[in-house]
Amino acid sequence: MNLTFQQAARGVNKDMNINVTDTCPKCAGTRCELGTKPMKCESCNGTGMETIATGPFIMRSTCRQCRGTRSINLHPCSECRGKGSVVQRKKVTVPVPAGVEDGQTVRMPIGKKEIFITFRVEKSDYFRRDGADVHSDTVISVAQAILGGSTRIQGIYENLTIDVPPGTSSHTRIRLKAKGIRKVNGFGHGDHYVHVKVKVPTQLSSEQEAILRAYAEFEQDTPGTVKGVTITKTGGKRNIDESDLLRNIRFTLQEDLHQSERNQDSSPTSTGHDQVESKSSPKMKKVPDKNQKHDEEEEISTGSSQTERQQLNTTSNEKIKASAAE
DSSP states (O other): OEEEEEHHHEEEEEEEEEEEEETTTTTTSOOOOOTTEEEEOOOTSSSSEEEEEEEEEEEEOOOTTTTTTSSEEESSSTTTTTTSSSEEEEEHHHHHEEOOOOOOOEEEEETTTEEEEEOOEEOOOOOEEEEEEEEEEEEEHHHHHHOOOOEEEEEEESSSEEEOTTOOTEHHHHHHHEEEBBOOOSSSOOOOOOOEOOOOSOOOOOOHHHHHHHHHHHHOOSOOOOOTEEETTTTTTEEOOOHHHHHHHHHHHHHHHHHHHHHHSSSSSSOHHHHHHHHOOOOOOOOOOHHHHHHHHHHHHHHHHHHHHHHHHHHHHHHHHHHOOO
């Protein structure tokens, strides 16, 4: 029986026409014409064996008249010619088990007989089979390989969506557990292995080429050289043929880089805890204390009284000196 890959993987009930030897439909296995019946063999008296005497020896053998059938059919069936069975063309439904492999043979009863069915499974253009496991390929873009994403693939029983992690390289193998073919001689299912292939574009627009050339200037781990990109004296990279779009992209990237550096330099050196406290606690005005103000006024008044006393003492001393001189 010929099967497609999906029919063998999922299982199917398939009809087929076969030739089988079965009971004669006309005589129903009696081997006689309708209205007649076989007669008892007179040679063996219905025993199927006859006794032959040869001199002093006596031998028993199969009856030569009825050939051991114990009866004689005087009116054999015209359909089966007295055999009771004929070769018939029948349409049977074969339940193909899920997961059957190429070249596998199963046994199936048909009437009083049994037939052996050998399956021939066609190869799939999408899947590759390894026992209960299946392998398939999927193609992703360069952007999906670098940034990550998701893609839709064909599964054995349904379509599947798989996640592509960032930084996926070509020929990466992703395992989908229990998404393979059902095991015929066991329990559970096999695994589905997806082989990722990165599709590199052969034709680029001017915008795409400018972006890639700008990326080539900032790339650090290039194992060799990039066509159209040269090494400068300072160790940097620069494109030989530059377009206006490339200059604009480079200028924008450099401005963003300088801005980030300026922001880092202008940031305060205090710790994050201090910054949080300074932001959370508002600035408060210093309110002078009344007692302190009163003390300051007393000190001022005391100082002024002492100065007046010194001036009076000086004046009195001068008067005494003047009188003594007179």
